[in-house]
Amino acid sequence: MIYVVAIIGILAAMALVMIRLVKGPTLYDRVLAVNSFGTHTVLLIGVVGFWNGRPDFLDIALLYALINFVGTIAVLKFFRYRAIGDVMWTPDQKEEES
Amino acid sequence: MQDILNILSYVFLVSGTFFVVVGAIGTVRFPDFWARLHAASVTESGGVILILAGLCLQAGWTLVTVKLIIIGLFLFITGPTSTHAIANAALVSGLRPDTIVKNPTSDKVN
Numbered sequence: 001m002i003y004v005v006a007i008i009g010i011l012a013a014m015a016l017v018m019i020r021l022v023k024g025p026t027l028y029d030r031v032l033a034v035n036s037f038g039t040h041t042v043l044l045i046g047v048v049g050f051w052n053g054r055p056d057f058l059d060i061a062l063l064y065a066l067i068n069f070v071g072t073i074a075v076l077k078f079f080r081y082r083a084i085g086d087v088m089w090t091p092d093q094k095e096e097e098s
Numbered sequence: 099m100q101d102i103l104n105i106l107s108y109v110f111l112v113s114g115t116f117f118v119v120v121g122a123i124g125t126v127r128f129p130d131f132w133a134r135l136h137a138a139s140v141t142e143s144g145g146v147i148l149i150l151a152g153l154c155l156q157a158g159w160t161l162v163t164v165k166l167i168i169i170g171l172f173l174f175i176t177g178p179t180s181t182h183a184i185a186n187a188a189l190v191s192g193l194r195p196d197t198i199v200k201n202p203t204s205d206k207v208n
Contacts, residue, residue, distance in 0.1 A: 002107075002112070005112065005115060006114070006115045009118060010115065010118055012122070013118045013119050013121070013122035013141065016119075016122035016123060016126045017122050017125055019126050020126050023126075026131055026193060028131055028187060028191075029131055031184055031187075032131075032135060032138050032181075032184055033125065035138070035181075035184065036121070036122070036138045039145075039146065039173065039177070040118065040122075042146075042173065043118065043146065043149050043150075046149070046150070046153060046166070047111075047149065047153070050157075055162040055165075058162065058165040058166060058169060059165065061169055062165065062168060062169045065169060065173055065176070066172070069176040069179070069180055072180045072183065072184070073183055076187040079191070080190060080191070
């Protein structure tokens, strides 16, 4: 029963983070939202695994945590690398500034 | 003994969910990117550790607890690292907190 409470809480948190993902003005808000969405997914997989009595879901949760971290770093590296030419300018930054 | 463990794990699970939801609310409501960074890492640290501890108590001394501890250790290491990477990337690309920008002595970028 307690797992249902945890699942509802995590799903609510995921919905909230999705709002930030859509609304986020700068690029880095979106990367932040995706990163915390991934962490929420890890928790959700763990709790759902416990809820229906199959704790071997945790391997999936562990894998998801690994991939989430790598994905975040990859996105950041891509945007930073492309911005190397003019470090102070990125597409989102320009719209926000002008 | 089992009841005490059950109650304790319920307390951990509920407080972990509370941290996750509060962090998500903070991520949405905070005015500035840098404040949202703090809110997001509240879920990253508080929520993860409490929920995983709650699950560990439920699982007891089995292999599942070892897996949970491995997940917790990994998230404990990569959580702050990814938050730092995001903050560093934002800082390099010229995103400054409002308070410093208004301060005349700040190294205003643009």
